[in-house]
Amino acid sequence: MLEGTDTELSTDYFIEKERLDPLAEKIVFTGMIDEYYDYRFGSLEYRSLVFEHEVLDTANYQGNAVVNYTDRETPYTRIIEHKHFEFGDQEKTVITKEYPKEWEKGDEPYYPVNDEKNSALYKKYKELADHEAKVIFGGRLAKYQYYDMHHVISQALKAVAKEFGA
Numbered sequence: 001m002l003e004g005t006d007t008e009l010s011t012d013y014f015i016e017k018e019r020l021d022p023l024a025e026k027i028v029f030t031g032m033i034d035e036y037y038d039y040r041f042g043s044l045e046y047r048s049l050v051f052e053h054e055v056l057d058t059a060n061y062q063g064n065a066v067v068n069y070t071d072r073e074t075p076y077t078r079i080i081e082h083k084h085f086e087f088g089d090q091e092k093t094v095i096t097k098e099y100p101k102e103w104e105k106g107d108e109p110y111y112p113v114n115d116e117k118n119s120a121l122y123k124k125y126k127e128l129a130d131h132e133a134k135v136i137f138g139g140r141l142a143k144y145q146y147y148d149m150h151h152v153i154s155q156a157l158k159a160v161a162k163e164f165g166a
């Protein structure tokens with residue numbers, strides 16, 4: 001898909017905006033919509049995560065790639081055992097414990113908080129976004145939605161169909 005395109009990695013759109021904007025007729029923006037508008041109505045809230053990795057001296061820790069913990073007492077929400085994604089047969093195993101964390105500026109914004117307060121705030125940003133002629137807002141951060149992969153691919157295909165009138 002990227003063949004013949006100019007691709008720049010490790011480039012923050014907001015830092016390079018003045019240089020980048022004139023390069024394209026249309027922009028697909030997949031970052032945070034509140035950041036795009038410089039938080040003019042306030043910050044949307046997100047949930048973040050902390051990942052804790054461990055190498056264990058055992059060939060098999062939990063017999064499965066992902067085990068969820070939904071009880072109140074366990075501080076992490078799931079344990080990933082990476083080797084089971086690829087049927088690894090190594091002597092040791094690597095696990096990752098995933099802990100929920102309230103998002104602060106600078107953290108990775110993993111999940112939107114689609115409660116009443118944040119949905120009302122998002123609506124204000126969406127109204128601005130709907131009037132942008134040059135920018136297409138797409139993906140989980142620009143739409144402030146929880147998307148699984150199949151949702152985000154479906155949304156991308158719909159955006160293409162709308163753009164090209166297919």
Ligand SMILES: Cc1cc2nc3c(=O)[nH]c(=O)nc-3n(C[C@H](O)[C@H](O)[C@H](O)COP(=O)(O)OP(=O)(O)OC[C@H]3O[C@@H](n4cnc5c(N)ncnc54)[C@H](O)[C@@H]3O)c2cc1C
Pocket residue numbers: 011012013014030031032049110111138139140141147148149150152
């Ligand atoms: C912890 C976690 C686990 C998940 N597990 C699953 C799963 O098991 N199955 C599943 O189907 N889905 C899962 N998902 C959801 C899936 O990852 C998302 O649906 C998908 O990645 C969303 O794609 P996107 O393009 O909207 O956003 P992203 O993949 O986040 O892409 C947005 C892109 O925009 C770039 N960007 C943002 N701001 C800027 C900026 N200022 N300048 C330049 N670039 C910028 C980012 O670097 C990123 O590359 C999971 C998500 C999380 C957070």
